[in-house]
Amino acid sequence: xxxxxxxxxxxxxxxxxxxxxxxxxxxxxxxxxxxxxxxxxxxxxxxxxxxxxxxxxxxxxxxxxxxxxxxxxxxxxxxxxxxxxxxxxxxxxxxxxxxxxxxxxxxxxxxxxxxxxxxxxxxxxxxxxxxxxxxxxxxxxxxxxxxxxxxxxxxxxxxxxxxxxxxxxxxxxxxxxxxxxxxxxxxxxxxxxxxxxxxxxxxxxxxxxxxxxxxxxxxxxxxxxxxxxxxxxxxxxxxxxxxxxxxxxxxxxxxxxxxxxxxxxxxxxxxxxxxxxxxxxxxxxxxxx
Numbered sequence: 001x002x003x004x005x006x007x008x009x010x011x012x013x014x015x016x017x018x019x020x021x022x023x024x025x026x027x028x029x030x031x032x033x034x035x036x037x038x039x040x041x042x043x044x045x046x047x048x049x050x051x052x053x054x055x056x057x058x059x060x061x062x063x064x065x066x067x068x069x070x071x072x073x074x075x076x077x078x079x080x081x082x083x084x085x086x087x088x089x090x091x092x093x094x095x096x097x098x099x100x101x102x103x104x105x106x107x108x109x110x111x112x113x114x115x116x117x118x119x120x121x122x123x124x125x126x127x128x129x130x131x132x133x134x135x136x137x138x139x140x141x142x143x144x145x146x147x148x149x150x151x152x153x154x155x156x157x158x159x160x161x162x163x164x165x166x167x168x169x170x171x172x173x174x175x176x177x178x179x180x181x182x183x184x185x186x187x188x189x190x191x192x193x194x195x196x197x198x199x200x201x202x203x204x205x206x207x208x209x210x211x212x213x214x215x216x217x218x219x220x221x222x223x224x225x226x227x228x229x230x231x232x233x234x235x236x237x238x239x240x241x242x243x244x245x246x247x248x249x250x251x252x253x254x255x256x257x258x259x260x261x262x263x264x265x266x267x268x269x270x271x272x273x274x275x276x277x278x279x280x281x282x283x284x285x286x287x288x289x
Contacts, residue, residue: 001127001156002071002098002180003198003220004036005212007205008044010247011058012260018054020061022260027065029259034213035205038062039100041075043136044203044247049265056090063095073129073201077102081117088124098127100159100201105137111145115152122154133161133184143167147174159184159201160192168195186238190231193219203246204238207253208286233286240282244275253279256289 007030012022030038040062041047041055050058059074066072074096076087084101091099101121103114122128130149134140140162141149149155158175160167161184171181172195182199183192189200198220205212211234218227241249248264252271255262256279262270271279283289 002037002073002129002182003216005034005205005209005216006037006039006073006182006199006201007035007209007212008039008042008201008203009062010206010251010254010260011041011045011050012251012254013263013265014261016263016265018058018061019260020057023058024061024065026254026259027062030205030209031066031069033209034217035070035209036199036213036216037071037073037097038066039073039075039201042100042201043075043102043133044206044250045075046247046265046268047075047077049268052087052090055087056094059091059096060094071097073098073100075100075102076121077131079104079106081120084117084121085124088121088126088128092124092126096126098129098156100129100131102131102133103137103139103141105139108139111142114139114141115145115148118149118155119152122152125154127156128154129157129159129180129182130155131159131161131184133159135161143170143174146171150175150179156180157182161185163188165191165195168192168197172196186241187235190215190219190224190227193227194224203241203250204234206247206250207241207257207283208234208237208288211286236282236285237279237288240279243278244271245269249275249279252276253283256280256283
């Protein structure tokens with residue numbers, strides 16, 4: 001259903017408000033550069049600081065700009081199950097093809113609690129990609145629990161941002177071949193696909209969509225030698241985009257390409273000069289500048 005290079009899109013701001021024109025232009029550019037699907041309102045899209053109305057507006061803008069050319073997997077996560085359900089319904093109404101639902105953060109639910117959370121969101125009737133990122137949520141969807149989640153109605157895949165490649169084979173065994181395994185960790189995405197993954201929901205693809213798409217296409221064809229050559233160009237950039245809290249480095253990188261401004265929302269801050277130097281050097285190494 002979903003595969004390849006899937007950027008977790010930044011949300012451009014101008015003077016504190018969503019820069020709608022810049023965002024839709026960015027969506028169009030991503031598609032023209034070869035991105036295979038799009039994720040608005042994920043972590044990189046600063047969903048945590050968007051109001052409900054802004055969240056739905058960004059999803060709507062993405063769906064409009066994509067115009068059916070690639071799937072839209074809208075972020076719809078929350079640590080409140082009721083709010084996640086509300087977001088899921090709104091994203092479905094806005095025309096999203098699927099939703100990305102992060103494991104409930106901060107509350108520290110049990111494995112049974114997380115299973116119940118995904119069951120409730122899946123009942124909305126839109127395809128759901130679960131999102132496991134323990135570094136942000138403090139909870140980990142265990143391999144065994146993901147196997148149970150995969151059996152729920154409308155649960156179609158996972159974004160695994162643990163960086164633990166030993167999980168991929170177990171996920172395949174417990175979740176079945178139809179359950180889509182997507183990496184959420186750019187530095188290990190190539191290896192993730194070698195173990196049976198089908199793509200990456202990517203931060204780096206915001207900045208280097210064509211290269212990221214080419215890496216993913218090579219892995220899906222089984223041409224890992226070509227994928228390694230291409231990914232080597234991106235290695236420094238994968239790291240540089242997290243030299244300071246994300247997505248500030250990514251927004252700075254995009255601004256160098258004329259794709260929106262640097263503005264982020266508090267409590268995040270724009271990049272320091274030191275971070276900007278690191279990002280610029282990595283972009284130069286990747287051949288983007």
